[in-house]
Amino acid sequence: MVRTCDYPGCSNKDVADSPQSFHRFPVTDVALRKLWVLVLGIHVDTKVEKIKKLRVCSAHFSDDDFLSTCPGQRQMKKRILKKSAVPAPQVNKTVTTDRAPSITKIMRDRERG
Numbered sequence: 001m002v003r004t005c006d007y008p009g010c011s012n013k014d015v016a017d018s019p020q021s022f023h024r025f026p027v028t029d030v031a032l033r034k035l036w037v038l039v040l041g042i043h044v045d046t047k048v049e050k051i052k053k054l055r056v057c058s059a060h061f062s063d064d065d066f067l068s069t070c071p072g073q074r075q076m077k078k079r080i081l082k083k084s085a086v087p088a089p090q091v092n093k094t095v096t097t098d099r100a101p102s103i104t105k106i107m108r109d110r111e112r113g
């Protein structure tokens with residue numbers, strides 16, 4: 001079975017020649033996981049067991065979200081996300097009003113450190 005990206009509206013597939021790398025949710029970091037859940041529009045009470053199975057492709061992250069790889073390494077599959085990386089919030093979709101401010105707030109708090 002071919003795995004697809006679980007980001008809403010994204011149909012990138014995790015196939016051998018995919019230009020995208022696929023990344024798991026940060027299950028050990030509860031605060032960070034909550035942020036991913038908010039960004040993807042998943043219900044906050046979704047069980048961790050279910051969240052563990054979700055994958056988000058590299059299209060939703062910026063280059064800064066990945067650990068730098070050796071020069072010349074073009075293997076996208078080997079890309080490793082930084083521990084603090086969060087998928088980019090959806091831009092083409094109406095975000096419910098109670099969610100949008102909280103994402104913005106958490107993002108801001110993170111930047112402050």
Ligand SMILES: [Zn+2]
Pocket residue numbers: 005006007010011012056057058059060
């Ligand atoms: Zn995707």
